[in-house]
Amino acid sequence: xxxxxxxxxxxxxxxxxxxxxxxxxxxxxxxxxxxxxxxxxxxxxxxxxxxxxxxxxxxxxxxxxxxxxxxxxxxxxxxxxxxxxxxxxxxxxxxxxxxxxxxxxxxxxxxxxxxxxxxxxxxxxxxxxxxxxxxxxxxxxxxxxxxxxxxxxxxxxxxxxxxxxxxxxxxxxxxxxxxxxxxxxxxxxxxxxxxxxxxxx
Amino acid sequence: xxxxxxxxxxxxxxxxxxxxxxxxxxxxxxxxxxxxxxxxxxxxxxxxxxxxxxxxxxxxxxxxxxxxxxxxxxxxxxxxxxxxxxxxxxxxxxxxxxxxxxxxxxxxxxxxxxxxxxxxxxxxxxxxxxxxxxxxxxxxxxxxxxxxxxxxxxxxxxxxxxxxxxxxxxxxxxxxxxxxxxxxxxxxxxxxxxxxxxxxx
DNA sequence: TGCGACTATTGAACATTCGTCAATAGACTG
DNA sequence: CAGTCTATTGACGAATGTTCAATAGTCGCA
Numbered sequence: 001x002x003x004x005x006x007x008x009x010x011x012x013x014x015x016x017x018x019x020x021x022x023x024x025x026x027x028x029x030x031x032x033x034x035x036x037x038x039x040x041x042x043x044x045x046x047x048x049x050x051x052x053x054x055x056x057x058x059x060x061x062x063x064x065x066x067x068x069x070x071x072x073x074x075x076x077x078x079x080x081x082x083x084x085x086x087x088x089x090x091x092x093x094x095x096x097x098x099x100x101x102x103x104x105x106x107x108x109x110x111x112x113x114x115x116x117x118x119x120x121x122x123x124x125x126x127x128x129x130x131x132x133x134x135x136x137x138x139x140x141x142x143x144x145x146x147x148x149x150x151x152x153x154x155x156x157x158x159x160x161x162x163x164x165x166x167x168x169x170x171x172x173x174x175x176x177x178x179x180x181x182x183x184x185x186x187x188x189x190x191x192x193x194x195x196x197x198x199x200x201x
Numbered sequence: 202x203x204x205x206x207x208x209x210x211x212x213x214x215x216x217x218x219x220x221x222x223x224x225x226x227x228x229x230x231x232x233x234x235x236x237x238x239x240x241x242x243x244x245x246x247x248x249x250x251x252x253x254x255x256x257x258x259x260x261x262x263x264x265x266x267x268x269x270x271x272x273x274x275x276x277x278x279x280x281x282x283x284x285x286x287x288x289x290x291x292x293x294x295x296x297x298x299x300x301x302x303x304x305x306x307x308x309x310x311x312x313x314x315x316x317x318x319x320x321x322x323x324x325x326x327x328x329x330x331x332x333x334x335x336x337x338x339x340x341x342x343x344x345x346x347x348x349x350x351x352x353x354x355x356x357x358x359x360x361x362x363x364x365x366x367x368x369x370x371x372x373x374x375x376x377x378x379x380x381x382x383x384x385x386x387x388x389x390x391x392x393x394x395x396x397x398x399x400x401x402x
Numbered sequence: 403t404g405c406g407a408c409t410a411t412t413g414a415a416c417a418t419t420c421g422t423c424a425a426t427a428g429a430c431t432g
Numbered sequence: 433c434a435g436t437c438t439a440t441t442g443a444c445g446a447a448t449g450t451t452c453a454a455t456a457g458t459c460g461c462a
Contacts, residue, residue: 008410008429008457036449048451057449115316149376154385156369161362168357175350181399184355187396195388196381209428209439236419247441252421 008042015053017053018043022064023071027105031061031112039106061112062119068109069127072098078134091134092162092186096178099166107167118195128159135189145193208245216254219244223265224272228306232262262313263320267309270328273299279335285343292335293363293387297379299368300367308368329360336390346394355397359390 009017021043025034036057040047054060067108075098078091099106113124132155162185169181212217223242227233237258241248255261275297279292300307314325333356340346365384370382 006411006456011410014410034446037447048413049411051450052411070236111316115312148443150381150385153366153369153377153382156365157362157385160365161358163356164361165354168354180351181354184351184397185360186398188393191392191396192389196385197393198388207427207440212439215439237421238419248420249422249442250440253440256421258420 006119011053014016014049018050018053018060019063019067022060023068026064026068026108026112027102028119030108031065031116034061034064058117058119061116062123065109065112065116065120065123068105069123071101072106072109073127073130074186076131078138084138088135088140088189089186093182095131095162096166096182096185098168099163103167106134110163110167119159128156145190146197148197150196151193155189158192161188212254215250219246219251219254219261220268223261224269224306226362227265227269227309227313228303231309232266232317235262235265237261255398259318259320260328262317263324266310266313266317266321266324269306270324273307273310274331277332279339280322285339288339289336289390290387292339295381296332297367297383297386300364301371304368304371309363311368329357333360346391347398349398351397352394355393356390359393362389 018039022034023041025039025042029038036047036050039060040050043050050060054063076091076094078094081087082090099160110124113120132152135145135155136147145151165181165185169176219240222240226240226243230239237248237251240261241251244251251261257262277292277295279288279295282288283291311325314321333353336346336356337348346352346384366382366386370377374382
């Protein structure tokens with residue numbers, strides 16, 4: 001169908017093109033549905049070229065997920081001004097907004113991380129770690145979140161819960177307003193920390 | 202290596218053997234590492250026989266996960282006696298015990314459900330639904346858990362959080378005792394419901 | 403303008419795994 | 433022991449991941 005005049009790009013350009021395409025496709029198909037054939041066809045290149053740039057399918061998938069994860073972290077960065085509680089709320093709001101607007105892609109990302117091998121899981125854990133770390137960074141005595149093993153554990157659980165809540169809400173809000181969701185998500189954090197500290201006493 | 206004298210079993214026996222083997226292998230490898238070849242070799246049968254019984258790889262995987270899910274539901278059934286709160290606690294304790302003793306297999310199950318196609322996800326949702334439904338069933342006014350969309354949403358989130366907490370704790374308890382974990386898991390439920398009801402007012 | 407070097411890119415060949423189907427062989431009946 | 437039923441096999445084809453020697457754009461230079 002399409003003309004096959006060979007197009008030659010610089011390595012950086014080609015790499016960027018393939019990565020962008022990968023992230024784009026992630027919003028339509030799941031990660032393991034992005035076969036080498038599909039991607040090569042979509043990009044208008046041969047399969048061999050993809051191997052030249054990324055080595056193998058798994059490494060390519062990792063690169064795509066890494067890029068998507070970086071986008072998420074950048075776009076949900078909390079503001080540098082305001083008191084800790086406000087910054088937390090702003091950060092959570094940014095997170096909800098991100099998931100709502102990038103729903104399909106984010107769903108694929110989570111799915112890929114949960115179902116994939118070590119490397120993908122590591123990237124996901126890294127994202128979750130950054131999100132949780134912000135809690136401690138933003139807390140300057142106001143929220144009084146001590147850094148104990150139990151607190152770290154419960155914050156990880158909270159993080160996973162937030163993700164699930166937002167994703168399920170996106171699929172089917174069914175009578176729950178965005179404000180309710182938002183309060184649910186933010187208020188639960190200090191509550192869970194309080195429970196954890198109470199249990200540890 | 203092994204002798205190849207063809208062994209003929211009744212369909213029920215063969216089916217049970219293959220399903221049992223699938224669940225057993227699930228504790229060692231992830232679901233998509235259980236290829237038809239691996240399973241056929243391990244079971245001492247030909248690939249064709251597996252297709253005869255289950256149609257295709259995906260259907261077989263679904264059958265294995267379904268079986269593992271049924272095991273989980275059966276083994277974490279709450280006691281029929283005692284007051285609601287006690288039954289909830291007993292049920293949660295049974296859940297933690299189950300995950301601790303069947304850690305590898307449970308991890309594979311969750312991974313498979315999260316990363317897999319519609320059918321696998323449906324089975325997982327079914328399990329989560331049963332667990333949440335127990336909350337309502339066990340609540341006879343004592344816990345005062347009203348059945349609203351927001352509460353159902355938060356309970357789903359709570360369920361996911363519990364799963365994450367237990368799994369992470371299994372990997373690395375790191376200073377968190379089993380009692381702390383247990384209290385964290387049970388106390389969080391009413392707390393989250395209270396927050397949700399407060400937010401909904 | 404033409405030659406040569408560099409390297410981005412290709413396409414054919416191979417390996418592995420999923421899936422199909424006609425042929426085979428174990429068990430039971432009379 | 434012959435015949436029937438059906439559990440089981442093994443060879444074949446299709447799809448997908450992976451490798452690598454050959455091809456062809458592009459740039460520098462006489």
